[in-house]
Amino acid sequence: MTVPSSAPHRVAVLVRHGVLPMELxxxxxxxxxxxxxxxxxxxxxVTCALTPGMIRTDADFPIRADHGPRALAEADTVLVPASHEEDESYADGLPPALAAALDRIPSGTRIASIxxxxFVLAAHGLLDGRSATTHWLSTDHFARTFPAVRVEPxxxxxxxxxxxxxAGEAAGVDLCLHxxxxxxxxxxxxxxARRTVVPPHREGGQAQYIPRPVAEPGGSSTSAARAWALSRLEQPLTLRELADREAMSVxxxxxxxxxxxxxxxxQWLGRQRLARARQLLEETDHTVDxxxxxxxxxxxASLRQHFQAALGVSPRAYRVTFRGPGAPGEGRRP
Known part of the structure; x- marks a missing residue:
């Protein structure tokens, strides 16, 4: 977690013709x-473009960007939303003006795409040897175009x-909140998240698209069992108990x-318990026990094992990250 300063963290959003208004x-x-x-x-x-002025969107209205590439050199974070007109055409590299604009970004600046x-970041070599994702409809093309990138589709x-x-527009919300x-x-x-009326946190590793059948009206559901489990996560719960809540066979x-x-x-139960543990570490002074x-x-010990497997950190390190080094309870062993 960064330490807040008197100056706001500067974010520059680089838009191109064909930008999606929702992403901006x-x-x-x-x-x-x-x-x-x-x-x-x-x-x-601030919103910037290669040339300040009117920018086409993928809707029936344009937007105006008053800032040019100089904003990229002054930013702490650069965001690159999608352009349906340009993105998938970068197999042979970026246009010179776009490449030159990205070259203005200082080496320590955080860069993110929606x-x-x-495709912009990959074509400029920023994702070589890294893991990355994009919209599920484009992951196959992305992987073929940029073999040096480890694609997580x-x-x-x-x-x-x-x-x-x-990934897609809604995943941009998750990334920004992250x-x-x-x-x-x-x-x-x-x-x-509360101001925007969106979920405060979804795991980056959550699937962006899973084809699922639509339940028939009046058909069986497992929602009651899920609600019942969420009200007693601290208790040992078995698959048989969950199935019994819905009067179904296992x-x-x-x-x-x-x-x-x-x-x-x-798997679902484990994720809910991990989310509860994260909430308690962030919002309470409870010991890790x-x-x-x-x-x-x-x-x-079990909590540490699950935290390490899912997040790659210990509960103590997680608490320090999201509450700061002076968080209550930090004198205790995690």
């Missing part, structure tokens, strides 16, 4: 809504450190559950 708008809405405890803006967001904006977003990529969360903590990101319940969620019941008990992992 979500960046301004989310970063523009982030406020400090004193109500001060934490970000300043949807097929990843199903995830919502990939945080590669300095360079981040996301960056806000990393910059200023979970409480600020949750406040932005086999039928498991099949229906996977159709509705894309996960097995135990208590967090483990209240989230259903039982012991601190």
């Amino acid at each position: 708008g979500l960046v301004h809405q989310l970063f523009g809504s982030a406020r400090s405890a004193r109500g001060e803006p934490l970000y300043s967001v 949807c097929t904006g990843a 199903e995830v919502l977003y990939v945080d590669g450190g300095r360079v981040l990529t996301s 960056m806000i969360r990393c910059d200023f903590g979970a409480a600020v990101a949750a406040d932005v 086999r039928t319940f498991s099949r229906r559950f996977r159709e509705e969620t894309g996960l097995t019941p135990m 208590r967090v483990a008990a209240e989230s259903g992992f039982g012991t601190a």
Whole structure:
């Protein structure tokens, strides 16, 4: 988490002809809504283009960008939304003006793409040897065009450190909230999500598109079992107990559950418990032992194992990241 300073974090959004208005708008809405405890803006967001002026969108109205490429040199974060007119034509490299604009970005600046904006980053070599994602409809073409990039076709977003990529428009919301969360903590990101009326956090590794059958009206569902499980995550829960809540056999319940969620019941339960543990680490002063008990992992050792497997960090490191080094309880062993 970055330490807030008196100057807002500068975000530059590079738009090109064919930009999707939703992608441009979500960046301004989310970063523009982030406020400090004193109500001060934490970000300043500007829209820039290769040549300032009117830019075509993929809708029936244009937008005006008053800033040129100089804004990229002055930014702390650069966002590249998609252009349906240009992105998938970059197999032979970027147009010189676009490449020159990207060359103005300082080496320490964070760069992120939304949807097929990843084609821009890849064509400029920024994703070579890295993992990345883009819209699921374009991942095959992306992988063929840029073999040096490790494509993750199903995830919502990939945080590669300095360079981040996301899937379609809605996944851009998840990526922006993730960056806000990393910059200023979970409480600020949750406040932005509440203002925007979107979920405060979805895992980057969550599937961006899973074809699922639509349940027939009046047909069986597993929603009651899920609600029941969420109200007692701290308790040991079995597949048999979950199936009994819906009066189904274990086999039928498991099949229906996977159709509705894309996960097995135990995979889903593990994710819910991990989300509960993260919430407790962010919002309470509980010891890690208590967090483990209240989230259903039982012991601190089990919680550490699941955290390391899912997030690559310990509960203590997670708490420090999202609450700062002075977070209560940091004198305790995680």
